[in-house]
Every structure is written in structure tokens, then in C-alpha cells.
Amino acid sequence: MNLFLKKRLQKKMIGASLLIGVVICMLQFYQVINNYLLYGMDASRIFSESPYTTWIGIDPFNFSPSLFFLLIPIIASVPTATLLRQDINNRFIVQLKLRKSLKQVIWSYAIVAFISGFIVIAVPLLINFGSYFFILPNVKPDDMINSNLTIMNKNTLLVSLYYTHPFFHALLAIIFASFWGGIFSLFTFASSLFIKNKFVALCSGLILQIILLLVNSMLKLPKDISYAPFNFLKEMNNANIDISTVLTVTIFMIAVCLALIKWGGKRSIVK
Template identity: 40%
Template sequence: MYTYYLKRMNKNMFTLAIAVGFVLSLMQVYSQFPNTIKNKFFDSPYTMWLSTDSFHFSPVLFFVLLPLLASIPSSSLLREDINSGFLVQVMLHKPKKTILRGYILTAFLSGVILTFLLLVTNFLLYFLLLSATIPDNLLNSNISVIEKNTLFVGLYYTHPFIHAFLSICFASVFAGLFASFSAVNSLFLRNKYAVLSSAFCLQLFLLVANTLIKLPGGVSMVPVDFLRETTSANLSLGVSLVVTLLLALYTTYFSFEVKRLVW
């Protein structure tokens, strides 16, 4: 049955999302290239790659657009099949809940895979440009990786590769949640473009809310901040987990609500 969802996924849209992500990634590498050549601060891949770059616009743009990039491949697939009437034919052979969860799982996995590929490629590219020197909190004080703006900062300075890998995995899973969030919204929205952009709109809403509602300690609740390995905002593991859990609960709950489907 799962081959059905793979065949229904728009490969051209997946390629488009990958292409846009790679362009943003290469823009970040290009903006860092002069610093990579000079290497005044004993930099390494762990201090220069996309998720630790707090000095250029391209990393910010990448993580702001991440919900949209993750949703492009297959989040609107359910709504497209509803609008075309194709879903009715599928329901003659499989239970509604099984079909619905298949669409949402496909959106989740495509978002995870796409984000993982983009981040891993950018990270590994820097190993071709710089030596894999372990970061030092004094020598690399220019990037200001401290406890306030980096989760598990101790791990960053002792095992930076593991820290980066965990950061990539977390960002990829969250991107999958963004994609499945968009897919679930096919239950309520008739327009496929509204479905496709719903996770991006959620990101923008959280950005505005984070500006208007100040959490204790100035902690950010916006994914564009806590999905990065280090950022200029204050981070809290608790807040990051709460936002992740709420998004996962929303997606999981409505995955079983077939009766809410809007035809």
C-alpha cells in the first residue's frame, strides 16, 4: 500500500524543494568563504556551517522557509486527491483512517528526508574546506556559543560532531512535523495552496507571538531559533520540547479525525 503514496508524491516538487534548499545552502557557504580562507579565529566545520552561522542572512532565510520547503513535496497530496475525486476511489479498497495516516506519514517522511539531506550536505561540505578542529570556548569566542543560546553546550565543546548530528536530526524531525501539520490541515482547508503554506503561516504566527509575548529570560519559542545548533536568541530545552510536543499532538490527534474531512 505504501508504494501507492510514493507513486502519488510529486517528484518534481521534491526536486524543486531540494533545489531551493541547496541554493540557500550554497549562498551560506559563499558568504562564509572569505572567512574560511583567512581563518583568523581557528574556525572548523563545527563553527562555520549553516546551523551555527549567526552572522549572515541566508541561514535565517533557510530556517524561516523550512516549513514551506518541508511541505512542498507531499503535504498537499491529500487535498489534491480529495479535490480530484481520486480519494473516493481509494476508499473503496482501504479504511479511511489507514489512508489518512498514510498521507500524513508520507508528508512527515518526505519532510524529514529533505531537511536531513540539505543540512547534512552543508555540514559535510565544510569538511572539504576546513580541518575538523574541536571548538574551543576561548579561541572561538567570536561565535559566542554559550549556554543561553545553545542546547547541550557542553556536548558541543566535547563532542561537536555528535552535537551537530543531533541538531540535524532534531531539525529534520521537526521539519517532518511541519509537513505533517500542513497535510493534516487538508481536513479543514479546500485550497491546496492554503494547505501547503499553513506550516509556514504557523512559523510566522510564532514569530509575531514571540515578539508580543515575552517568556521569562527572553527565551524564544520560535522554531527558526531553536532548530539551529546555536542562535542569537535565548533558548530553553523545556520550551523547545513543549512546542515540539504540541505540534506532534495536533498532528497525531487529527490523524484519527476522518469525520472532520472537508470535501
Template identity: 30%
Template sequence: MLNSCFIKIFQRKAFYFAILIGCALSGIYFFMDVYPNIKYGQISPYTSWIESTTGSAIPGLFFTLMPILAALPAADIYRRDVQTGNWNFIATRGKKANYFFHLFTLNFLAGGIVVSISLLFNIYLSFMTMPNIPVDPLINGNIDLVNSSTLFPAFYYQHPFLHMLFYVFLSFIFAGVFANIGLAASLFINKSFIVILIPFIVSNVWNYIGYVFRFDNYIPKVFLVQDSSYFDIQVMPIVITFLILFVIPSVVYIYGVKKFVIR
């Protein structure tokens, strides 16, 4: 069952379409906002990749669309299986519980992979075209990573590349969370299109509440960016946000599976 779900996800056009859109945004950001400035001086990948502060609107667009990109590969697989009749074949084999457990896990991973590949593609472009100049607290002090605009600023200056990968991993986790929000919705909603939109809607409602009540450090669109200037980024709000966005959809998913599928 695990292999079946795995193969099904990686054979879907939606998986590669999501990667294409994510990499396109990363590439557009690089070629429009970074590459033209390389000739004016030596700039570092660490201070110009998609999660750094460059004044571009494209990173904001990327993280706004991230819930949709994460949900595209697999969030509607159960709904598709029901529509195509494949679910009846799975149900008759008596492996319903395994199906939903594996789907939940692989859906999380697929969402994280799509977003991570998009970010790593941008990092690749940066290192292939710019010198690997180490960041310095004095020289690069203008990027404001000496304060609470990022997690672990001391780690950033000591190991900037690992710090970049840490933020890729952080995006991986929250992309998986948004993917599973869509998967939970698929148990209650018949339309695949709406299932894919649900994580985007939840994200925007969450963001709106955060902005209105000034809980900026609880907004994924804010803390997933490596340099979130003007915001106070802390570990605990990120952990709380993850727990809320992970646990509630998980409970809804389990409830939906038990109520509507496994009787």
C-alpha cells in the same frame, strides 16, 4: 498502501524542488559567506556551517522558509488525489484508514528529509573545504556556546560533529511537524497553494506571539539554530513547543478524517 504512498511522494517533482531550494540556500550561504574567508585563516566547519554565528542573513531566511519546504513534498497529496479522482479508487478498496495513517507518517518523514538533506549538504561542503579543527572552549570562546545559547554546550565541545547532527535531527523533527500542519489543513482547504502556505503562516504567527510576549525560547526559528546568541535556550520550552505544534494538528487531522472522509 504504504508502498503506494511512499512511491507517490518520491515520484513528485515538488519533493525534489523542495530539496533543490533548500540545498541552494545552503550552497549560497557557503559560497557567499564562508568560502571567501577560508583564505584568511584556518576556520572550522563547526564554527562556520549554516547553523553557526557568522552574521549572515541566509540562515534566518532558510529557517523562515523551512515550513514551506517541509510542506511541499506531500502536504497536499490528499487534495491532489481528490482532484485527480485517485481518491475514489482508494475509497472503493476500503482502505481509507490505512491511507490516512500512512500519509500522515510519510508526510512527516518527507518534510524532515527535505530539510535534513539541505543541512547535510552544507555540512558536506564545509568539511570538504575546511580542515577538521576541533573546537576549544578557550580558542572558540567567542562563539558563546559556553552559555545557554545552545543545547548541551559541554557535548558540543566534546563531540562537535555529533552535536551538529543532533541539531540536524532537531530540524528534522520540527520540519515534520510543519509538514503535518499543512496536511491537516488539506482536509479543510481545497487549494493546494494555500495548503502549502498554512505552515508558513502558523509559524510566523507563532514567532510573532513569541517575540511580543518575550517567549523567545519557544520560537523554532530561534532554538533550531545551533548557536542562538542572545537567547536563553532550554530543553523544556522546545519540548512544549513540539507537543503543541504536533498534538493540535494531529487532533485536527483526526477530526477532519472522521468528519469529512471516514463516515
């Protein structure tokens, strides 16, 4: 089964997804570098700025971070999220059912979808974050010197870790965003079991992202805490967040995906 899925992986789609993510992340890198070239890099900025205050997960000044985190559902879903739907449509799935149980077939595809979604989000973020170590000093951020970033408990999870161990905080942010890339890919995979049109299914994660943003703007939680993934996937966010809401939404989305896969897999393949 695993060997079959490896052969079915479309390297061009994986490459295209990685390319989109890397281009957007390096566009943010270019915007920061261009800003240094235009306005100079005086002594105060040299000692106040570091990879931890400028990488795409923390940048509040450029448009490219918003673009990347908005498009995470699409970027994560392109490689393999609709692969099972494609194999159902072209009847390849019939061959697999002769070799493995229906349950094994469905969850093998689901695992591949999650892992690929995780990887294609992690790689661009790691490249962006790592690139800044070539041009900026590896110094810890300071809550006074870097006050322009307004990093606080309201918009950043585990703030104390950010100031004491910024490298690990950034890595956790990358892992968390990548994990949500896997969740969005899994949601697209689950949606493809109900939606026959491959393109519509591919866009389902992005549609969910936008719907949650719209609903979040109309139906607010106390203290304006956001429950839209777009508003809590960055290391520092442009909305009020708290860890309990973030964990609740994450667990709920995982449960929804698993339930849809269990129901939709039998419905689509048996039919």
C-alpha cells in the same frame, strides 16, 4: 497502499524542494568561502575555524541561515503535504476507500508527509555541513578561541556536548531540525484537510511560523525564553532557549497535528 502512494509521489516537487534547500545552504557555504577569499585565511583563523564553527546551523553572521530556517515549513511541505487534499479534490480518494479503511488511508498519507518533510530538510543540511570538511580542519571548537560565536547555555542546547563531541552535536542539531521539518509537513497536511485551496494550505506552516514569531515578541516567557520554532531550530540560536520549553513546544505541536488529522480526516473524506 504503499505502492500506490509511491506512484503518486511527484518527483518534480520533491526535486524542487530539495533544490531550494540545497541552493540556500550552499549560498551560505559560498558566503563563507567568499569571505575567506576577500579577507584571507591567516594562521590564527586556520586553527580557530572548523566545520563546527562555520556551517549553516552555527553561522550567526550571514543572512542565508535565517532564510533557510524561516522557510523550513515551506521546503518541508512542498513534496507531499498537500497530496491528500489533491486526491480528495480529484476524487482519487474514493478508489482508496474501496481497498483500505479510512484510518489506514489517512495515516498512510500522514506518514509519507512526515518522512518526506524530514528528508528534504536533512539532505541540504548534511550537504552544507559535509562540504566544510573539504576546506577546513576537523578540530574541536574551543570556548576561548571561538568566543566570538558566543556559544552558551542561553542560546545552545547541550553546550558541553558541543565542545566535547561537536560532530555528534551537529548531527543531533540536523536531526532535530529535520524532525521539525516533518512536524511542519504534518501540520500542513493536517491544515489541508480543512483548507480546500492547495496553495493556502501549503503556506499554513509558514504562516504558523511567522505568527509564533510575532506572538513570541509580544508575549514573553520569564528570562525571555523563546517558544517560536524559528528561534530554537539552529544548533546555535539568536534567542534565549531552554530544553524544557523546546520539548514542551515540540510535544504540543505533535499533539496538535495528530488531533487535527484525526478530526479533519473524517470530516474531509467522509464529506
